[in-house]
Amino acid sequence: MTGVTTGVTAGVETGVATGAAAGAATGAARAATALKAARDHLLGLQAPEGWWKGELQTNVTMDAEDLLLREFLGVRTDEETAEAARWIRSQQREDGSWANFHDGPADLSTTVEAYVALRLAGDPPSAPHMRAAAACVRGAGGVESARVFTRIWLALFGQWRWEDLPVIPPEIMFLPPWCPLNVYDWACWARQTIVPLTIVTAHRPVRPLPFGLPELRTGRPARRAPRTGWDAAFAALDRALHRYERRPVAGLRRAALRRAVEWVMARQEADGSWGGIQPPWVYSLIALHLSGYGIDHPVIRAGLAGLDRFTIKEDGTRRLEACQSPVWDTALAMTALLDAGLPRDHAALTRAGEWLLREEIRGPGDWTVRRPGLAPGGWAFEFDNDGYPDVDDTAEVILALRRLGRPDARLALERGLRWMAGMVSRDGGFAAFDADNTRELCLRLPFCDFGAVIDPPSADVTAHVVEALAAEGMARSPVVRRAVVWLLRAQEPDGSWFGRWGANHVYGTGAVLPALVAAGVRPGAPCVRRAVAWLRAHQHPCGGWGEDMRSYRDPAWIGRGEPTASQTAWALIGLLAAGERGPSVDRGVAWLADAQRPDGTWDEPHYTGTGFPGDFFINYHLYRLVFPVSALGRYLRLHETAGPEATP
Known part of the structure; x- marks a missing residue:
């Protein structure tokens, strides 16, 4: 029996091996x-x-903010608006919201920005898709709970008080690289965004829209971070900066704005962009425009023209790539x-x-x-x-x-x-754009409630x-x-x-x-x-x-x-x-x-x-x-x- 068993086992193993090889x-x-x-x-x-x-491909904030940028600069056209609005509508989900990725959860700030863009395009708040979107916004806490960057866009058009936004003054341009919270403590994508925003928030412009947004409000106070530890310290710093913003040192403020503008100008790329990515691009255009650069200035013209290369037109729609x-x-x-x-x-x-x-x-x-x-x-x-x-x-x-x-x-x-x-960073690892960009104090600022703002390995x-x-x-x-x-x-x-x-x-x-x-x-x-x-x-x-x-x-x-x-x-x-x-x-x-x-x-x-x-x-x-x-x-x-x- 042993020989038979051995022969059968060998045959089975051979068959399995042969079957595996064939498979x-x-x-x-x-x-x-x-x-x-x-x-x-x-x-x-x-x-x-x-x-x-x-x-x-990213999400519709690219397209909404493009329309808002063009509205602010006074260059928005009916054709661009209609094409972008078609794309934004096509990405709305059944519950009325917009998400940041396919099959993802509803995102409040993305939904707010998409809604405002569609109001610019003429969609009435009484339309079913707009009522559904507004209900989603209110259910998620309203514009009061939107991220800081979304509320900055609202402030540009008089839909949010500048006084109720966190402050980052342009005077940070004078902080040396060894000092905490200098601009090089932020990742490259963040610093390119923060510097022009210091210019924008210093000017605090308001260019009213022909409509209000009461349907997106809950009436509740804006969300606040826990006031303990470092959060409490930075909340106190923000209150102090608000007091300074009311009466900044005139000469220092002028010098800081001048240095910030020079920094932004020096970083425009050959294609008209800033870093080839959307956030610093749009804020830099707004910042330079507020600093006296007209729409016909070569820098502004190049910036707007460069956006065209990032634009995809298809089936009557218009959408932007973030980069x-x-x-x-x-x-x-x-x-x-x-x-x-x-x-x-x-x-x-x-x-x-x-x-x-x-x-x-x-x-x-x-x-x-x-x-x-x-x-x-x-x-x-x-x-x-x-x-x-x-x-x-x-x-x-x-x-x-x-x-x-x-x-x-x-x-x-x-x-x-x-x-x-x-x-290589000091710890032996590698990051994408910078070395030793690991100071986490930036993360504590009330201003930084969205995205990665440092670039660690x-x-x-x-x-x-x-x-x-x-x-x-x-x-x-x-x-x-x-x-x-x-x-x-x-x-x-x-x-x-x-x-x-x-x-x-x-x-x-x-x-x-x-x-x-x-x-x-x-x-x-x-x-x-x-x-x-x-x-x-x-x-x-x-x-x-x-x-x-x-x-x-x-x-x-x-x-x-x-x-x-x-x-x-x-x-x-x-x-x-x-x-x-x-x-x-x-x-x-x-x-x-x-x-x-x-x-x-x-x-x-x-x-x-x-x-x-x-x-x-x-x-x-x-x-x-x-x-x-x-x-x-x-x-x-x-x-x-x-x-x-x-x-x-």
Whole structure:
């Protein structure tokens, strides 16, 4: 019987192995088919100049504030208003509210701003959709509970008292960089917004609307933060600043305003923007207009004209992108195509490489305040935000360009590597735009009730830097060793990593695993196995991964959400880097193949990109394509290297 049992067992094991191998072969064939379709679709999206750029979708505050800006400046047209209003109406939900991301909860401030924009467009408050929106606003606490930035917009039009807003005086321009609460304590996106707002709030303009907004008020006092500890101290500071605002020192105020205006003027980009992002752009235009720059002034003209390049017109609607991501998208697309097996001398990659080399940043920026001796280098996010190169883009561009093997790229890569490594913070981690931008006092100001206002190191950016430096043979360098230690300390108790610039723990974990392995951490190390276990535990029964944006506020959502192509790809990239092969990976690949559209891409209405964790979110339209291409390409490369017989 022993011999029979042994023979039967061997036969069963052989059958199982044969079945697994056959299943793996079938899965590889489906993956190859899906990859070819996706790769071809991606190639078809390249611009003649060599770059890729997907739409960067956010929420309707972009469109509402654009109409409010144009109303304030006196340049709003009927056509622009009608087109924007159609888009805003199309995004309203059944309960009358607007959200900040697909299927997200109602957002009070977004709903207030959308409502006011529609009133500008002529929608009467008695219309059903307007009554529903007003009821949502009142139910959420009314305009009295809206964020400070929304109430600033209302104050510009006489719908809120300037005296009831927190104060940040332009005199902060005189605080030296070592002093707490100087402008460089804020993240670059925040300081570019705060400085022009000091000008606006010093002028306190009022340009009344032809209507009031009583239907959005509850009559209750505005919300107040708890008056304990630091909050109490900053509330007292705000009261003192209000007293100063009533009688500022005239000469000091004039000098402060002059310095603030010069600071804003010096930071306008070649495309007319400020940092290539919407908030500082609109506030800078208002601030300069209040400072005497007319609509016909070249700076104002350039700023308004630049907005047109961020405008998407479609089916009679008009919507704005908060920013654009061509450098980021191009680097990711190149990596994806190389992962897909495209030859490095392919014409598309050659054009993309040439374009990226032309986009190298060779001049100084605000980062020099904290790193004055560091030579410039690296890449920015957009076409023209040359004043703000960022570490994350630089890492991804280096990873893409180095694989092309272009001799003419070597010097640019070396400059980028030197600059990127030099942006390390004191704790060994890396942030996006600045080094050591970690003073949390800014967070206590009553003015700062929305979005991330500092730029501390994050796991995803640090991981990308580690991966780029390791790819250049620097895995044993002190900067990489310290960054790896930083990542190990940042690992969550459940084994995942927090994702600062993508949603959320799936993004962070999918970024860190390839970096750790590239830096020499063994796939069998406990930190890697815990992360792998977390990814496996959060895979949906259908095979995909998804994590809702609510995970930034509510831990119950961590690792939970509708499966998406980009998040499934992030998880697969992490698992593959950790040496995983088998059912979890195969099911993820199968989900991508099953969910693919006939044109080779994927539907992805859910947002997976992050601007401000918990407050501002992004749907990068190219994410649904570039990351699946990378994941499928890496899966097939490992399958071909190991052979189907190696599959458990």
